[in-house]
Amino acid sequence: MEKLNLTLSNDLNFIDVIDSLALCIICSFALKYLFLNKSSTIGNRKSFSNLLPILSIITFLVILTVKSSIALSLGLVGALSIVRFRTPIKEPEELIFLFLSISLGLGFAANQDFYTFVIFIIISIVILFKSKSEEKNESYNLTIEWMDEKLNYDEIITEVKNNFSEISLERLSINEGQKNLNLKVQNVNQEKLTNLTLNLKKMSNNINISFFNVPDIF
Numbered sequence: 001m002e003k004l005n006l007t008l009s010n011d012l013n014f015i016d017v018i019d020s021l022a023l024c025i026i027c028s029f030a031l032k033y034l035f036l037n038k039s040s041t042i043g044n045r046k047s048f049s050n051l052l053p054i055l056s057i058i059t060f061l062v063i064l065t066v067k068s069s070i071a072l073s074l075g076l077v078g079a080l081s082i083v084r085f086r087t088p089i090k091e092p093e094e095l096i097f098l099f100l101s102i103s104l105g106l107g108f109a110a111n112q113d114f115y116t117f118v119i120f121i122i123i124s125i126v127i128l129f130k131s132k133s134e135e136k137n138e139s140y141n142l143t144i145e146w147m148d149e150k151l152n153y154d155e156i157i158t159e160v161k162n163n164f165s166e167i168s169l170e171r172l173s174i175n176e177g178q179k180n181l182n183l184k185v186q187n188v189n190q191e192k193l194t195n196l197t198l199n200l201k202k203m204s205n206n207i208n209i210s211f212f213n214v215p216d217i218f
Helices: 014-038 045-066 070-082 092-109 113-137 153-163 190-203
Strands: 139-146 167-175 178-186 207-214
Touching: 014 045, 014 092, 014 113, 045 092, 092 113, 139 153, 153 167, 153 178, 153 190, 190 207
Parallel strands: none
Antiparallel strands: 139 178, 139 207, 167 178
């Protein structure tokens, strides 16, 4: 009985490919966790983070297929010149995580398992330290506008305090019935903003909420 041949074409060892793919999947899901829990992006992080492991695996497959064939490599370049990818990237941090996800697929598919894994660990540690530093220092301007006479200032401040422990009043103005409240808040994340928005909308439908990042100069 002939032995099962575990060697792919172009001198690709089946066991080595499986090992590299397993490491790629593990690291890509670790990257998903980092983006979901440590990223400062305020957009829909859950749906975006779900794409990172898929992107790493797709990159792994593409590089594994074309790395030992010049013809396939040229074909890939031609295909990419025709297909135009449009993604709603709004923040530079999302681009960094996308590039890191692609790099994982490239590194493991090129049989650079050790170096790719070690460098990914180093980058992950940097991201963790970065997130801790931003949690302490990063501040946002939160602006709330409303015209409902029944909704008063104290109710809004109470609701903001329920979601953000550190707040400071920047400005309160009233112009022709339009009330504008500007606050400085810290430790902003998507869950807190969603809870605040939903609770304020329950108080009044005629209310607008916006925020943007500002340097912590105080």
